[in-house]
Amino acid sequence: MAYVRTATSETPRTVADLPCPPALPLCGNLLRLQPASLHLTLEAWARRFGSPYRVQLGPIPITVWTQADLMQTVMRERPHAYRRIAPMEAVLKELGGNGVFSAEGAAWEPQRRLVMHALSSSNIRSFFPTLAAITERFLVRLSEAAKRHKTLEMTDELKRYTVDVTSTLAFGEDPHTLDRERGIIQEQLALIPPALMRRVSALIPYWRYVSLPRDRRLMRAMKEVHRYIDSMIERARNRMSECPDSAPGNLLEAMLFARNAPDSKITDEQVAANVLTLLVAGEDTTANAIAWALMYIAADAGLQSRLFEESLKTLGDRSVCPDFDALKKLELCEAVCSEALRLRPVAAIQTFEPLTEVSVGGVVLPPGTRMFYLTRPGMLDPNNFVRPEAFIPDRWLHARQADNGPHEQKAYLSFGAGPRVCPGRYLAAVExxxxxxxxTRRFKLRLAVDSESIKEVSAFTMVPSRMPITLEARA
Structure with a gap:
């Protein structure tokens, strides 16, 4: 079903003028906005009411938008005209994770510079041999499962891989989660995204007054996570004190170096918060993006054959891609992931609020008005992509000609846009x-369940409910 595009009227509208699903007194639409299915509910209402429309979280109005061009405009005007919704920063601050993702104002810029440098393409290029070695370890784990004909919950396996990559690149320490079955930091990190989803969308911060069992589990996990982070920071400080004249070797050391500089704007809390931010973001988003791509690969034998041929040509007899420059030859591999993210965007909802009164799409928004932008509708708009409902990875391989139909790159917002575009996009592409x-070079992939049984779940990012895959080693 197509999404409705609402024409901008000549007379400016207010938030109260926007169409709204039927609401109950006091709680509004709250009872129908379940966190785990939030993006699906909002997308369904967008098809019914057009864009923008309004929902009521109790007395709080939330405007919901689908136009990719308006989202581009808002993102380009951050952080000076817009910010993330205030509950995001408040909840992350409580958890000790108010880092570069959620920080606002003057606190954001010095953190951003450090993170962007650490995750730049030049740094990732120099990190490639270590990244390839971690990928070799991942292959060993997958090969053992294939020998035992073991079905793997692939999202969990990919999170092990991405935690090892992120920790080694950004913090100079490899936790070796790929080599262990129990007692890994991933077990605690997994509780954070769904907790963020629940708390950011809550009408009131109930956890400050009543601690439910899930809140107590989260707090126990956070204690473990912060103990892990504190020990990592302490080891980094010790390394730096032993070699005081050495340049910082990773993001953590760069942040500690900036923290110690005269008139520094980096605090101890921000250092720890960015460690947590990168652990969660590096683990969650890339792992889920690859998992969605594997679902499409496992369901399409012809696509697997094409991927095998491309990988065989590039890798030869090697286990993984031999060098950074050879990655450029793996165009179909990335095209599959790009197309999977178009249909299954990990960041299905982007949230903002204006800092001053603004007019967006003919609607006057007072400061603090919550804005939810849905990223998928613009990527399913036939005005932006030809045959938008179809999985066509080849659309990313060839320059689009006018007679082939539209291919609007600006509508592809999986990594955001503007000054606060995702800093980890280069690393994600390499992974x-x-x-x-x-x-695909080493295994034939088979989905162990019907793909229709795999549901989309809002857990801060949009994740698959399951992704059981069986691997068969190629000769």
Whole structure:
């Protein structure tokens, strides 16, 4: 079903003028906005009411938008005209994770510079040999499962891989979660995204007054996570004190170096918060993006054959891609991931609020008005992509000609846009090409369940409910 595009009227509208689903007194639409299915509910209402429309979270109005061009405009005007919704920063601050993702104002810029440098393409290039070695370890784990004909919950396996990659690159420490079955930091990190989803969408911060069992589990996990982070920071400080004249070797050391500089704007709390931010973001988003791509690969024998041929040509007899420059040859591997993210965007909802009164799409928004932008509708708009409902990875491989139909790159917002575009997009692209090429070169993939039984779940990011895959080693 197509999404409705609402024409901008000549007379400015207010938030109260926007169409709204039937609401109950006092609680509004709250009872129908379940966190785990939030993006699906909002997308369904967008098809019914057009864009923008309004929902009521109790007395709080939330405007919901689908136009990619308006989302681009808002993102380009951050952080000076817009910010993330205030509950995001408040909840992350409580958890000790108010880092570069959620920080606002003057606190954001010095953190951003450090993170962007650490995750730049040049740094990832120099990190490639270590990244390839971690991918080799991942292959060993997958090969053992294939020998035992063991079905793997692939999202969990990919999170092990991405935690090892992120920790080694950003913090100079490899936790070796790929080599262990129990007692890994991933077990605690997994509780954070769904907790964020619940708390950011809550009408009142109930956990400050009543601690439910899930809140107590979260707090126990956070204690473990912060103990892990504190010990990592302490070891980094010790390394730096032993070699005081050495340049910082990773993001953590760079942040500690900036923290110690005269007139520093980096605090101890921000250092710890960014460690947590990168652990969660590096683990969750890339792992889920690759998992969605594997679902499409496992269901399409012809696509697997094409991926095998491309990977065989690039890798030869090697286990993983041999060098950074050879990654460029793995175009189909990344195209598959790009197309999977178009249909299954990990960041299905982007949230903002204006800092001053603004007019967006003919609607006057007072400061603090909550804005939810749905990223998928613009990517399913036939005005932006030809045959938008179909999985066509080749649309990303060839320059689009006018007679082939539209291919609007600006509508593809999986990594955001503007000054606060996702800093980890280069690393994610490299991980995607490495993992997909390694897996399709070495294994035949089979989905152990009907793909229709795999549901989309809002857990801060949009994740698959399950992704059981069986691997068969190629000769």
């Amino acid at each position: 995607m090409r490495l993992v997909i090429s390694m897996m």
